[in-house]
Amino acid sequence: MHDDATRPARRGDEQPGRRLWIDAAAGVAGDMLLGALVDAGASLETIQAGVDAVIPGAVRLTQTEVERAGMRATKVDVTSLVPDPPHRHWTEIRRLLSQARLPGAATRRATAVFARIAEAEARAHGVDVEQVHFHEVGAWDSIADVVGVCVALEALGVHTITAGPVALGSGTVRAAHGEMPVPVPAVLELARGWQVRAGGQGELATPTGMALVVALAEACEPLPDLVPAAVGVGAGTRDVPERPNVVRVVVGTQTSPTERVVLLEANVDDLDPRLWPGVLAGLMSDGALDAWLTPIVMKKGRPAHTLAVLAAPDRADHLMARAFALVPTLGVRRSTLDRAALERTWRTVEVDGVPVRVKIGTRAGAIASVTPEFDDVARAARDLGEPERSVLARTIASADAAGYRVGRALE
Template sequence: MNINLHFDCLSGISGDMTLGALIDLGVDPDLIRTGLASLNVADLKLHVDDVKKCGFRATHIRVEHPEQKAHRHLHHIEAMIDAADAISDGAKTLARRIFQCIGEAEAKVHGCDLRKVHFHEVGAVDSIADIVGVAIAIDALGIDSVTSSAIPTGTGSITIDHGRVAVPAPATVEILTGVPLAYCEIESELTTPTGAAIIKTLASSFGPAPAMTPHRVGYGAGTRDLPGQANVLRVTMGQLPEAASDPGQIETDRVTLLETNIDDATAEQLADVTERLMRAGALDVWQTPCVMKKGRLASVVSVLCGGSKAATMQSILFQHTSTIGIRRQILERAKLARQAVEIETAYGPAQGKVVTLPDGEKRFSLEDDEAKRLSRSSGKSTAEMQREAVLAWSQQQPE
């Protein structure tokens, strides 16, 4: 049986929302309290309450402790965790990984050595309690994998120890590099550095919920009330089907699709713009014949790219075609996990990629440029080179 947790972060994610959702899933609050007490923070209390957000019940977490002004370094927090005798080794390891994630982001944002990073807001006792509490809860649940929706960060600005900054805060956006973000116009900090580090550390993939049989659902409440939606984090615990027992084999991301209709370009001109788009970083470019108004024959030029490349692709289309309008869509994409490999062939080393299918089977393909290179040196066709490379790869696999 493979148990997965899926985080639905419609209203963002924070440490207290995560801990509340995990307790709502069934983790004993007293287990968390016992672990937190062993951190030896004086008068630390964990309050667990049922609340309603926009009419929906959820678990709200509040950490009570005397006010503290101290700014901690990473090694101070790690020492607290290591000395806690009521926390399992697995939970300690996870808590340290989450704090390491935050520390590396803070070090980059502030341009300093990791050992010299001051944990300001995240070094506060309530954030330490949230992170350590989440680590204890995850360890107690004994889950096998974690997936998550795309992450909304909110908009606007907030005030932190370093002054007023745009949302998401600098550390949050640094932590979330490589993580798909969800569009959101709500003027509030929906995702905190603590929440970002928790989900970045836990989740193996981001996107729609995987196919699974739900067992339990937990809801963790944020403190603020949001306009038009419940400020809650939903975490679903369920069993993955056997064929999807490793969700890391199927990765998800978000891409941009640009499309425009061209009715006055030659094939050579379209080939030129395709080459320019690919050189600039497009994931793929293709053309589809179409019939426009008044019976005009045309081609739909489609460009698939990462969101950060969309403006560049758009500029190339406007500059090197006659288009006066470009359609844009944001798409969720599922793709097989892949790995670049080098194999030995009868004609020398060659580069290819290996993808892992949902059932765990692996498949190799030779890169097209490599097939052409080997074809030129061997005198054989590219198709023959592909077949020989697949055979060479299969023979080089361990039994």
């Protein structure tokens, strides 16, 4: 653990592009990932406060330094403070999370994790998702693990999360439903679309651990290009001589100012062209980062368009559903990209007393682009009774006169 990671980052002062990579090559469980984040510098006191906000007075968290197959690691233990702690339904856990005051994105992240578990359990056992009654994953310790991890991510100032392939294990394990094969059904359901391997004997990935990975990580990838700021190693309970029973995390900054985005694409040849402006406007209002059309020629010489939608990873599923609803397509392609984007801000200038907003893009504090907001230009042109091109030119001149020009520092 690096000393510069011991201070929990505040949301306003963390480094841009701060990201986390999870190494689950030896498996993953909730307490292992929590231990790794504590080892990387997340404050256990802050995490305890977050858990207490959801299940007050129910558990106590403690950390110890241990060895696993010769590797140093941090072990976080969750001790119950109440006799016979209850197992809970998904609906109750969702209510507890919604009522808690957790920092930043912790509530959203924790809710997403438990939602993935509920969906996997429902499918594995053939019940409605609202009727899922958690056993192992609904107990106090798993709630502490999930909430603790999500609070720890906020404490470390993590914006982007990715993870490597996950080892699931093999053999059998005894659970609430009796002896079950490894990977257990819920883990296999959660692993859909993720790269996995057996990795060894026994249960190496628990439902809680697998849900934390697939619900929070944006992609399965090898260690990305970054500058490490902290490394954390979290220990599981067992100490297997031939394999360190640990999860590792790397917290750092990207070597280039990029962000992960999702590109959705669909070919459409049978939509009334008059509907396209509304489709693009609707996708933008639903949270798309961008949306556009590209003319193409399909089979048999049919003229058509490719609809492209750029989305933040947490909006991609919603925007894919909106695309299916808005256009007559049988399929939507999905790919993950890295996007470099300028930092953006707005300034207002005046043209004959009429305010017009100007979008300014900066890189390393210097202005890289200056673009008038065209809706404001059109409104100003109507108010002034002038052509739009004239008002556009005068807005650019006003911005330049105000010092908003490429190459200058933005004050």
